[in-house]
Amino acid sequence: MPHACAVILFSPVNPDAAALPLPLADAKARLCAACGMCCDGTMFELVRLQPADSPKELAALGLKLKRKRGTTCFQQPCSAFRGSHCAIYAQRPERCRVFECRQLQQVATGDTTEGEALQKIEAAREQAAHVTELLSRLGERSSRRRLKQRCEDALAQPAAVFGSPDSASVLAMLSQSISALEALLDADFRLPKDEPTGPTGTSLPR
Ligand code: SF4
Numbered sequence: 001m002p003h004a005c006a007v008i009l010f011s012p013v014n015p016d017a018a019a020l021p022l023p024l025a026d027a028k029a030r031l032c033a034a035c036g037m038c039c040d041g042t043m044f045e046l047v048r049l050q051p052a053d054s055p056k057e058l059a060a061l062g063l064k065l066k067r068k069r070g071t072t073c074f075q076q077p078c079s080a081f082r083g084s085h086c087a088i089y090a091q092r093p094e095r096c097r098v099f100e101c102r103q104l105q106q107v108a109t110g111d112t113t114e115g116e117a118l119q120k121i122e123a124a125r126e127q128a129a130h131v132t133e134l135l136s137r138l139g140e141r142s143s144r145r146r147l148k149q150r151c152e153d154a155l156a157q158p159a160a161v162f163g164s165p166d167s168a169s170v171l172a173m174l175s176q177s178i179s180a181l182e183a184l185l186d187a188d189f190r191l192p193k194d195e196p197t198g199p200t201g202t203s204l205p206r
């Protein structure tokens, strides 16, 4: 992803970073390594393949491709994301090569510092962890799906389904927490072109 992702630190050869002044490339690498939210299902639902991508080669590398809304894409959390890095970094898809979130862009332009960007990342990750913990309290642990979708599915159920006396209050907290996280991601990470909602009401592929 940028940046991607976290990956930069783990790539012996990073052509993107090579094109940047070293301190800036290093700062972006450190931030992505501390984040991963554009690969792990926190920020996006899908990543669209581009004309430069070879679906056959990417599928052979293990990406689980599918057709959706007339495009070939892959679901987030990405099957190539390994906790803090991209397992196919050198062969990652085009969108992953060019994407930079708002924080990386602002660090590049000098509108924010690396330290300030890291604070935003930590705040967003903390909020995402809180959402995940609430889902866990409801017994929802399907971490292979996008975080927002997991919340929407849980919130569509009546509290009685979860069989716990505090389910109603947990659902109320979940609703507030995922809304707060989405607002934070829109304000500090997603770009305007990432924000429109698609036919299913979820973020479009980047
Ligand atoms: S959201 Fe931004 S900082 Fe986080 S991994 Fe993606 S590009 Fe890097």
Ligand code: SF4
Pocket: 001, 002, 003, 004, 005, 007, 038, 039, 047, 078, 079, 080, 081, 082, 085, 086, 087, 088, 089, 092, 093, 096
């Ligand atoms: S292929 Fe997956 S893990 Fe790698 S940069 Fe793209 S979204 Fe992230």
